[in-house]
Amino acid sequence: MGSILEDITRPAKGWMAKGREPLSASLFKQRHRFSITGLSRSGKSMLFTSLMTMLRYRCEQQYNCLPLLHYLPPEQVESMHVEPLQGYTMFPIEEHLEALAHQRWPAPTEQLYGFKLVVRLRQTKGIRSWVFSHSTVVFEFVDYPGEWVTDFPMLSKSFTQWSDSAWAQQLSEPQLGFAQQWHDFVRGFDFEQAPSNELISELVAAYRKYLVSAKQAGISMLQPGSLLLESSGFDWQQSGFTPLPAKVSSDPSNPWTEIFQRHYQAFLKDWLQPLKSNSFQASDKQIILVDLFAGLNHSKQHLYQLKETLSHLADTFVYGNPGWFSKNILRRNAQGRVAFVGTKMDLLPPSQRQNMLSLLEQVTEGARAHFTGKNVNFEHFLVSAIQATDPGATDECLRYMNSSRQYMEACFEPIPARLEAMANDEHFPVLEAQVPDDFLPRILNGRGLDRLFQFLLSQETSNGR
Structure with missing residues (x-):
């Protein structure tokens, strides 16, 4: 009986073996496009540099970094590689790493950059694994100069x-x-x-x-x-x-x-x-980088203007959460998930980060008003593209490399949790930390992007937001 059944199903299996690869490629190809936006000096160049470095070491060196890949079970990942994104200049990762090696921060973004990570997954469970052997997940990343936005x-x-x-x-x-x-x-x-x-x-x-x-x-x-x-x-x-x-x-x-x-x-x-x-092709996931340190260093008015500018920035993009049919058949895209990211958080002691998070939420109020009634999931994050500082002697202190390449310690006064608590003429010094000698391990071992990418790749609604 077994041999008869095998004789009957062998032709069908042979046909499926020949045809399932293109079918798999066309029907089971996920695409996630991340637009990384932010104003000038918001840290886009360093974030992109860290992100591409993590991807490269994960792909080429099998280094266990970049937690976003928890979304992809390691046992199912057959291959992954970084390649150019059509219509965009490849991000100049080599130039930026060379700058870091010479103790210079990467140059700011002044043109449109993009790249993509292509991940090939084995199908191991259910009927899908019999019909489609593989699926492909593509992560596209686009970096825009803040001046354009x-x-x-x-x-x-x-x-x-x-x-x-x-x-x-x-x-x-x-x-x-x-x-x-x-x-x-x-x-x-x-x-x-x-x-x-x-x-x-x-x-x-x-x-x-x-x-x-x-x-x-x-x-x-x-x-x-x-x-x-x-x-x-x-x-x-x-x-x-x-x-x-x-x-x-x-x-x-x-x-x-x-x-x-x-x-x-x-x-x-x-x-x-x-x-x-x-x-500025439509993407479905947006990362808005915000440098609160520049405002804190200058004045309360700078922060209020930053709030206004972020509102104008949000007005530039299309927001919403289109259904499967609209997105895949009608090709209607909109930003369905938005992450507001306070950058350079290694310049602040952990004890002050709750106040900084509160300040970030207030500064983004105008931008978030554009999401009303549009089914947009959003969250706020504090990240560091590289940990350029170390813990100090107390919870209010940090150690860092100064411009003379001396290892120093600085202690901080509390920052305000609300703009109203800041005096008009008050300002807070910003730590001018230089590129550490061990910049590469500090990038690869960083965990500041964990929750950010887990949120952006999640299919669940984010706490009613």
């Missing part, structure tokens, strides 16, 4: 509206203290002159000088951020523009208003809109 709200504004809002921000703290030189230049500028190329370049150069100095001072809401990036595809020297005083921008017939209106529309049409449409 802050520009996207401009797409919904006319030039005059943008100009007025830019002036309003510059006349308020914290920008007011850094915009004085630019304002003095504008007050002395003769807008009765016809806008020649030389005069336009002079005005744009003065505005760009303000943007650069404000960025260095920790100001987060600066537009157009593309004006700050040398690698940007926006040619600001030929098509630049600046906000204009209301007495000029309110007159549509004024030659300065006319030409800056044309340059502004060209910026939106030829640079910003294609960038958003072609490069």
Whole structure:
């Protein structure tokens, strides 16, 4: 009886053996796209460097790191490899590791980067293992310059509206203290002159000088951020523009208003809109990096502006949790899981992290308001891409390598848990920790990304959020 049954089923098994590989590839291929966004200096470059290093050592050296792979049972993993992501420049991991080896932090992100991790899994249980021998899980990671993200709200504004809002921000703290030189230049500028190329370049150069100095001072809401990036595809020297005083921008017939209106529309049409449409493809999981230390180091007003900027950032993306049919058949994607990540937490003693978490939750309130009614799961995390400090003599102290390569100890005052508890003129020093000599083990043995990726890969609803 057994041999007869075997004779009957052998042809079917042979057909399935030939056909199940392509079927498995097409029907059982999971794709997870993570967009990693954040403002300038939020730690994207170091996070990407650590993430790719962990992936490389997990794939090539079989090093037991990167806890996100707990989502994939180790006994089922047949192979995994990192490869380029179509349409994106491969992240320059070698350059960044070389910088760390020379005791320099990686350069900030100034263009679009991406890569993917392809994992091939053996099917070992149930009927699926008989029909489909393998499945594939693809993790795609995309890194965006923060300056691009802050520009996207401009797409919904006319030039005059943008100009007025830019002036309003510059006349308020914290920008007011850094915009004085630019304002003095504008007050002395003769807008009765016809806008020649030389005069336009002079005005744009003065505005760009303000943007650069404000960025260095920790100001987060600066537009157009593309004006700050040398690698940007926006040619600001030929098509630049600046906000204009209301007495000029309110007159549509004024030659300065006319030409800056044309340059502004060209910026939106030829640079910003294609960038958003072609490069910022929809993802289903988003990591928003937040550097609270810059605000704490400068002023309470910096943190309030960070809160406003994060709200604008959240308005840029599509949020929701589409069902299987919408996602896989109609190809409608939206951010269904969002992780707000406070970065560089190795610069703070563990005893202060609960206050920092509370502060992070307050600063993201405006961004989270965009999730209302959209079935978005979100959480807040405190992470370190690399543990550049060590515990100090007490719970309030840390040891670190200073700029002279001396091993020092610093002790900290408590940070506020709420913005209201911070005085207007109060600021907190930021530890200028340098790259440790043993940076590689500190990356590979890190556990700061554990809960972050477990949350993003979970299929369960996150505590009603």
